[in-house]
Amino acid sequence: MPELPEVETTRRGVEPHVVGKKITEVIVRHRGLRQPVSETIDDIAGHAITAVARRAKYLIFTLKGAGHLLIHLGMSGSLRISGEAEEFKKHDHVILGLSSGKQLRFHDPRRFGIYLHLPEGDPADHPLLRDLGPEPLDPEFTTETLLKGCAGKKIAIKVAIMDAKIVVGVGNIYASEALFRAKILPATPAGEVSKARLAKLADGIREVLTESIEQGGTTLRDFLNSNGEPGYFKQRLFVYERKDQPCRVCGTPIEQAVMGQRSTYWCPKCQK
DNA sequence: CAAGATTCCTGGTGGC
DNA sequence: TGCCACCAGGAATCTT
Numbered sequence: 001m002p003e004l005p006e007v008e009t010t011r012r013g014v015e016p017h018v019v020g021k022k023i024t025e026v027i028v029r030h031r032g033l034r035q036p037v038s039e040t041i042d043d044i045a046g047h048a049i050t051a052v053a054r055r056a057k058y059l060i061f062t063l064k065g066a067g068h069l070l071i072h073l074g075m076s077g078s079l080r081i082s083g084e085a086e087e088f089k090k091h092d093h094v095i096l097g098l099s100s101g102k103q104l105r106f107h108d109p110r111r112f113g114i115y116l117h118l119p120e121g122d123p124a125d126h127p128l129l130r131d132l133g134p135e136p137l138d139p140e141f142t143t144e145t146l147l148k149g150c151a152g153k154k155i156a157i158k159v160a161i162m163d164a165k166i167v168v169g170v171g172n173i174y175a176s177e178a179l180f181r182a183k184i185l186p187a188t189p190a191g192e193v194s195k196a197r198l199a200k201l202a203d204g205i206r207e208v209l210t211e212s213i214e215q216g217g218t219t220l221r222d223f224l225n226s227n228g229e230p231g232y233f234k235q236r237l238f239v240y241e242r243k244d245q246p247c248r249v250c251g252t253p254i255e256q257a258v259m260g261q262r263s264t265y266w267c268p269k270c271q272k
Numbered sequence: 273c274a275a276g277a278t279t280c281c282t283g284g285t286g287g288c
Numbered sequence: 289t290g291c292c293a294c295c296a297g298g299a300a301t302c303t304t
Contacts, residue, residue, distance in 0.1 A: 002297055002298090003297050003298090005297095006297065032281095034280070034281095034298090034299085034300085057297095057298075057299095072298080072299090073297090073298090074280095074281095074297095074298060074299085075281085075296070075297065075298050075299095076281085076282075076283085076296085076297085076298095091282080108281095108282095109281075109282050109283065110280085110281045110282050110283085110296090110298095111280080111281055111282080112280065112281070112298060112299080113298095128300095153274085153275095154274080154275075155274080155275065155276090159275090159276095162298095162299095164298095164299080171297055171298070172296090172297060172298085173297060174297090217297090218297070219297095220296080220297065221283095221284075221296070221297085222283090222284095222296095222297095223297070240297095260275095260276080261276080261277070261278085262296095262298095263295085263296090274304105275303105275304085276302105276303085276304075277301100277302080277303070277304090278300105278301080278302065278303085279299100279300085279301080279302085280298105280299100280300095280301105282296105283295105283296090284294105284295090284296085285293105285294090285295085285296105286292105286293095286294090286295105287291105287292090287293090287294105288290105288291090288292095
């Protein structure tokens with residue numbers, strides 16, 4: 001489900017409810033995520049949450065005196081603040097009771113998510129984070145880094161910008177959207193896109209992610225923020241899931257094909 | 273190596 | 289209405 005804007009929306013929604021609060025209780029209702037929920041997860045009870053950060057599509061909770069929590073929402077995960085009296089939903093897998101009396105619930109029907117406790121060390125050194133590429137909204141993401149990532153590559157540019165070693169956070173929706181904004185056909189081999197066009201693409205990636213965050217992310221089917229509300233960026237999508245519908249710029253029907261095993265959308269007139 | 277395919281899992285949708 | 293095939297915001301791990 002969630003790409004960078006949805007994860008950032010979640011971070012911003014959750015942060016004010018958890019920072020400064022102590023974890024009073026840990027309830028694990030289903031351990032079987034993409035990796036099993038950490039065996040040491042119960043040890044975080046009694047410790048306060050001091051910060052909530054994001055790296056790529058991961059959320060990192062800093063726990064005073066108990067290391068960090070590393071959470072990934074996978075394809076269908078969400079974090080929600082709820083009252084302790086609220087009944088558990090079917091796929092509420094991990095619940096943290098907070099000193100405010102509220103709860104932070106991790107809900108994930110498909111269980112592709114990750115919920116790990118890192119008792120010690122710098123989370124940036126964890127194998128899941130260690131080899132990640134640049135953050136698209138940080139200054140380290142430049143035309144040069146994108147050029148370096150694409151150099152010599154025969155894979156479609158659309159597949160390349162979804163590769164977390166080249167740039168993180170760009171998932172299937174925003175890959176198509178960024179290419180539309182940069183007027184680049186998604187099937188173009190990554191190594192054949194000129195530096196000038198990669199500069200446009202870097203701009204497109206930054207713009208589409210920033211605008212989506214401002215709108216609270218994209219709700220296609222089931223994404224809800226930490227308050228249970230949808231994101232409003234869907235109405236601003238130019239191509240994603242708009243096969244055969246008229247291009248919002250030129251009216252030409254939007255085309256669709258599978259690239260890198262994922263549905264890809266583009267306008268055959270606006271994009272070259 | 274790079275590139276492509278498969279895998280984990282549940283739920284919603286559309287065709288018959 | 290039921291059944292079934294197919295598809296879905298990710299990404300590690302296979303095979304080719």
